[in-house]
Amino acid sequence: MTMTFAFxxxxxxxxxxxxxxxxxxxxxxxxxxxxxxxxxxxAIVWVKLSAVDVALTEAAIGxxxxxxxxxxxxxxxxxxxxxxxxxxxxxxxxxxxVLSATIAAALAAGVLFLPDPAPTxxxxxxxxxxxxxxxxxxxxxxxxxxxxDTMLEKVVLLLALVGVWSLAPDRLWGGRPGxxxxxxxxxxxxxxxxLLPPVGIVVGIYILWVGADHPGGAFQGGTILAAMWLLVMxxxxxxxxxxxxxxxxxxxxxxxxxxxxxxxxxxWLGDAFLAYPAVYAKPLILAIEFAMTLTIAVTLGLLLAGPxxxxxxx
Amino acid sequence: MNAATLYGLCGAALVGLGLFGLIVHPQPLRKILxxxxxxxxxxxxxxxxxxxxxxxxxxxxxVPQALVITGVVVAFSATALAVALLLRLFQATGSAxxxxxxxxxxxxxxxxx
Numbered sequence: 001m002t003m004t005f006a007f008x009x010x011x012x013x014x015x016x017x018x019x020x021x022x023x024x025x026x027x028x029x030x031x032x033x034x035x036x037x038x039x040x041x042x043a044i045v046w047v048k049l050s051a052v053d054v055a056l057t058e059a060a061i062g063x064x065x066x067x068x069x070x071x072x073x074x075x076x077x078x079x080x081x082x083x084x085x086x087x088x089x090x091x092x093x094x095x096x097x098v099l100s101a102t103i104a105a106a107l108a109a110g111v112l113f114l115p116d117p118a119p120t121x122x123x124x125x126x127x128x129x130x131x132x133x134x135x136x137x138x139x140x141x142x143x144x145x146x147x148x149d150t151m152l153e154k155v156v157l158l159l160a161l162v163g164v165w166s167l168a169p170d171r172l173w174g175g176r177p178g179x180x181x182x183x184x185x186x187x188x189x190x191x192x193x194x195l196l197p198p199v200g201i202v203v204g205i206y207i208l209w210v211g212a213d214h215p216g217g218a219f220q221g222g223t224i225l226a227a228m229w230l231l232v233m234x235x236x237x238x239x240x241x242x243x244x245x246x247x248x249x250x251x252x253x254x255x256x257x258x259x260x261x262x263x264x265x266x267x268w269l270g271d272a273f274l275a276y277p278a279v280y281a282k283p284l285i286l287a288i289e290f291a292m293t294l295t296i297a298v299t300l301g302l303l304l305a306g307p308x309x310x311x312x313x314x
Numbered sequence: 315m316n317a318a319t320l321y322g323l324c325g326a327a328l329v330g331l332g333l334f335g336l337i338v339h340p341q342p343l344r345k346i347l348x349x350x351x352x353x354x355x356x357x358x359x360x361x362x363x364x365x366x367x368x369x370x371x372x373x374x375x376x377v378p379q380a381l382v383i384t385g386v387v388v389a390f391s392a393t394a395l396a397v398a399l400l401l402r403l404f405q406a407t408g409s410a411x412x413x414x415x416x417x418x419x420x421x422x423x424x425x426x427x
Binding site: 161163 | 317318319320321322323324325326327328329330331332333334335337338339340341343344346347348350351354357358359361362363364365366367368369370371372373374375376377379380381382383384386387388389390391392393394395397398399400401402404410
């Protein structure tokens with residue numbers, strides 16, 4: 001057994017132990033904190049699987065943003081008193097354990113008996129890479145070869161946000177999401193909220209730009225921008241925008257709209273929906289990616305901020 | 315057994331763990347967390363399939379990798395919506411329980427509808 005494989009085994013055992021802890025923890029707050037650690041470990045696993053793009057996404061969204069969202073919810077639920085303890089009976093727990101173990105065993109068998117040689121689309125991706133002049137195969141798949149998935153996913157993000165907003169009480173519709181955060185203007189949080197965003201914004205745009213040829217891209221860059229915005233809002237340096245603001249809504253639909261316009265243009269000029277004319281492929285893709293990054297950053301930030309909770313003061 | 319298969323088996327165990335947590339935890343927030351754990355196990359299968367499909371000079375098949383990136387973002391959207399629903403339930407009834415026999419009038423704020 002080589003040294004590297006020993007490391008893989010330690011990582012796998014650690015991942016499972018942390019996951020078990022997150023399920024078994026007594027309090028919701030502890031479970032969420034452990035879940036964030038789990039997400040970061042999982043990002044390392046993705047690096048070991050040669051999927052650096054996925055690792056970046058998992059660290060930023062799967063661990064970071066989901067962790068922040070669940071932590072905020074756990075904090076709010078705890079403030080209102082502990083929920084009634086309703087432990088399920090021993091028979092239900094035993095049944096659940098047997099069912100889960102059976103499904104896990106069936107899946108493990110599936111993993112061990114995967115077809116050999118493995119089917120792959122990598123040669124097809126490599127063959128057509130020249131059509132878009134993008135060096136990163138994952139970005140190529142996301143933005144060109146399976147652009148339809150990515151476009152619909154933007155719509156899912158938007159629908160989720162509409163769903164979150166629609167949970168606002170009627171009288172608060174159009175107001176500002178979340179509480180107005182207060183922080184000591186000379187404290188650590190306010191200090192970092194001033195120091196980090198200039199650096200974070202540059203890093204976010206760099207990750208977007210470099211995503212054409214290296215690991216990175218619109219999702220990862222957009223998440224970093226969203227994190228910077230959230231930091232400034234948490235430090236109380238700026239307020240969440242009212243959801244009825246027109247400029248905000250235009251930004252929210254910019255990504256899907258750019259995608260749709262380019263897609264319909266492809267139908268009109270080229271061969272098919274979302275077919276990029278070969279000469280303009282790169283500029284068109286960049287335009288879509290920039291619009292998408294802006295939309296992703298604002299949508300993710302607002303998804304974390306939640307439904308409107310304060311009526312807008314005029 | 316190589317490393318990719320090992321992580322695939324990890325994914326199978328994670329799906330089992332997540333499913334168990336989803337069933338036995340009474341609190342909705344813990345259910346949401348367990349469901350995310352289950353989802354990350356499913357994503358690891360894609361990681362295994364991608365790694366096995368390494369060809370043409372790539373470390374893995376980029377198509378399943380791109381699908382996982384889309385999947386992570388969609389999972390986050392669903393989680394955000396679920397958390398918003400949960401917090402609204404808590405706001406409206408004053409308790410975050412899925413039990414049907416809890417009176418809904420104990421809330422701190424009346425429903426607006």
